[in-house]
Amino acid sequence: MNYFHYYSEIEDRFQQLRETGGFLLTPLDWALIETWKQAEIPLEAVLEGIDRAFEKRRKRKRQFGAVNSLAYCAQEVVETARQMAEGGASNRETQRDSGFQAGEVEDYLRKQAARLTNAAADLPGAPRQVLEESAASLNALADQTAAEDDPDLEAVEQRLSIIEKRIIAVLTQAQTENDLFGLRQEMDRQLAPYRRKMTADQISLLEKQYFERAALEAAGVPRLSLFYLH
Numbered sequence: 001m002n003y004f005h006y007y008s009e010i011e012d013r014f015q016q017l018r019e020t021g022g023f024l025l026t027p028l029d030w031a032l033i034e035t036w037k038q039a040e041i042p043l044e045a046v047l048e049g050i051d052r053a054f055e056k057r058r059k060r061k062r063q064f065g066a067v068n069s070l071a072y073c074a075q076e077v078v079e080t081a082r083q084m085a086e087g088g089a090s091n092r093e094t095q096r097d098s099g100f101q102a103g104e105v106e107d108y109l110r111k112q113a114a115r116l117t118n119a120a121a122d123l124p125g126a127p128r129q130v131l132e133e134s135a136a137s138l139n140a141l142a143d144q145t146a147a148e149d150d151p152d153l154e155a156v157e158q159r160l161s162i163i164e165k166r167i168i169a170v171l172t173q174a175q176t177e178n179d180l181f182g183l184r185q186e187m188d189r190q191l192a193p194y195r196r197k198m199t200a201d202q203i204s205l206l207e208k209q210y211f212e213r214a215a216l217e218a219a220g221v222p223r224l225s226l227f228y229l230h
Helices: 003-018 027-038 043-059 070-087 104-120 125-147 153-174 177-197 200-218
Strands: none
Touching: 003 027, 003 043, 003 070, 027 070, 027 177, 027 200, 043 070, 070 177, 104 125, 104 153, 125 153, 153 200, 177 200
């Protein structure tokens, strides 16, 4: 298990336990995974929390409907992470081995730069300028990565995070009141069945991640993190 497989491992486990391989995670689900990543919840804690949530469901005499969101598992994930922290469990997520082949990171960065350039062509003013500048930064980062025998992937990830935050800021600024209202209604609809499973802080962070992801998707802008390389 390595650091850059956080998203895919969680998605795979949820699909396996739900027994529907074709089930696609919702924007709310992806936002929730990001809140766990930002909170530095170890991957093994998330996976075990998902396992526990489904195990408890199987033991119930009556089961109502299908599990349609990772939010169903949120309470168990947080509790499992707390127990692991108290028990001094190791965090495999901090391992440095990325599992990437030589040239993969460079190719990924150039591909994302091209996607930013394409997205910029459909945007006006400040958003276009920021996306074009970000594409240039990605290409420069790709050049740097290609020139190093053993590139520091943590430093690359930090740089990508900075670039993405700048993009999100300008895209959010460009959204209209109606855009934000529609997103709020859709998010509240998806989150309603699971609010009681989360704390106010968890919900607040989830809402932030949801709006950021929605701003990127609406503009056709890809996520930049190396988490999305595979």
